[in-house]
Amino acid sequence: MSVTPYRRVLEVSDARRILLLGFLIRIPIFSAGVILTLHVVERLGRSYTAAGLVAAGATLAVAASEPLRGRLLDRFGLRKVVLPSLVMTGLCWSVAPFVGYWKLLLLATVGGLFAAPTFSIIRQGVMAAVSIDDRRTALSLDGVILELSYMVGPLVSVWLTTFVSTAYVLFGVEMLSVVGCALLWWQNPSLRAVDTVRLEGVPTVPRRAWFRPGFVAVCGAAAAGTIVLTGSDVSIVAAVQEWNAVAMMGLVLVFWSLGSVIGGLVYGTLSRAISPFALLLGLAMVTAPMALAGGIVRLGALAFVAGLFCAPTVTSTVDAVSRMVPGVARGEALGWHGSFMTAGSAVGAPLAGVAIDHLGFRGGFLSVAALGVVVAGGGWFAMKLRRRFVAQHALAA
Template identity: 60%
Template sequence: MSFAAYRSVLSRPRARQVLLLGLLLRIPIFGTGVLLMLHVVNQLGRSWGEAGLVSAVATIAIAVSGPWRGRLLDKHGLRKVVAPSLVITGSAWAVAPFVGYWPLLVLAGVAGLFVVPIFSVARQGIIAAVPIHERRTALSVDGVAVELAYMSGPAVAVWAGTQWGTAPTLFVVQMLAVLGGGVLWLLDPPLREEGSADDAVALPRASWFRPRFVVLCLAAAASTLVLVGSEVSVVAALQGWGQYALLGLVFAGWGLGSIVGGLTYGALSRGFSPFLLLAGLAVVTMPMALAGSAYTFAALAFVAGLLCAPTITASVEAVSRVVPTAARGEAMGWHGSCMTAGSAAAAPVAGFVIDHGGYQPAILVVSVAGLAVALAGGASALFARRRRLALAA
């Protein structure tokens, strides 16, 4: 294990550029969800259910946009995809914070459909900016950037919203996102490696959308099912114990563990199968069901967090290897949408189990589901490898 690889990655100007832009553009995305719900409840005087509907519409729209916008990136390049995003999302969010509930619902959906595809752009840009032997390290740095954005976005947005009101905060956050998107458009980082063999080839989806890719997307969905499902369970437990104020401590432990795990994984001389890491994530999450206080949760969350970023990094790296460069944008879009779908499914699944059995079985249910997907995916990968070897012989 050597951390010198990080020095090499960060010495590359294009890699630094994409990593920084990726961090800055993700903060508004993570911050907007909770801020939007607070705006609906506090500013518009609606219920939490109605607030959840707005958040769900925006989330579904972003998930739908992933593969579609990714395919456009493959076909037309960054500038032709980002430019309409800036115009449409900028116009939508310039109005949305100052209108009623139903117009807000529509505008949030439209903005979600045309959001700057930063997850796909950042990962493609990072892959293109470094040689293949540094890919895992670079993607690990990006995973840490995602974790930092996930931790800071909601906290900053909620603080600003309580200080200056949710409407002006929503407006400012989204205008900063448009500004960041404008910088991305101006810099136009390459999304493909120089001299890529399939650089100008339009590939039919059937040529790469195959079982190997599908199981990787399922593993990505299962990873967020485990993560978000256990998060929801922790929130329910702390609320029941009257320790809700310590939720930040637990999430800090989780985030710190993920950062440590991500940086360690990127420094390793070799990577691991995403299915093996997903199985490990599911197994180390299970003991959280034994927690009896927020402090125990924080310690166990740190341990579980150690495999969060590595699991996601390994799945992104695997997708980049099994999908041709010319289709990577759409593939990353599908991968991101599956992660979003896993997150979206986690809340109702965990919520149903919590209502009928409590937080402990909820953690076990999402963990077992993740473990089942990992075992099935690992078995399918092993079968496919043996089949290729048999055909080669």
């Protein structure tokens, strides 16, 4: 595996800056999801289904707001979009960890409506900093750094819950997330869509020009991939709970993320892209065997294998979307992409939660893996039909 493509990306100072910022901002974001599940199940004494509903409320709210926030990013820039998020999320999460279940559900949902489009901003910043030839490598590197954030955040936060109440840990990670948004507002990295409009005077592109079946299909693959990942996350929590080994959960997550880091690094050096649907199918196929784990060691090993497909699957969908959409509409397009992924998170958590409540953690892994296989097969078939339709009309013309 050649490191030359990564060296080219890291030689760009703007790329280094936005990648480091992305690493710091995502640590508390990834910590919050795991801690929220533990908080609802352990401190509030609710089921995994109930925990999934809280996650679903927050993530569906984020999904509903992301396309609009992406469009606002294209028109008004980062600071005017992020500032309201700083205020509202800070207010909501300063209270939510210390109230009952239903108030937590409400506050988490309101907080989700005002969540900053952090992932979209970081990815736009990464793409703005490099040439189009290095875009997939830069996005792969961002995916790797994302996984490093995932390795650090949950490991530390889960360890903290062995000494401190989940309420205080949840409060801490959410306040760190607010600080991260403030840092993003202060740095105000360049976004390609905004720069294109300002420098070239290009008018806004109508949504109908790019919001086509191919775009929707790729976003659907992104959503399905997130369902698999989120459902696996909840299933891992359930597995270590069943084995009375919550303190070891961070180790499993580290192995999972390590596999994703390796997979992402390899994918970033490939000479050509791989279909998002092929990668989604691979992700689903390697997730299913995690249901066979009988202990921490085996679960960690299987998680490592499953992780090899995590970062490449997400990166392939971001790369595909960025190439389908003109630069002046990229903020909104990535907003829709993020909305699909967030909706996938909303579906994945309760889907796995219901399966876990009825069939144990094994059912959680199998349910989301099965859905991933179905979506990958359907998406591949739909794109094949679309290519055949385009080819026939080209010949007829």
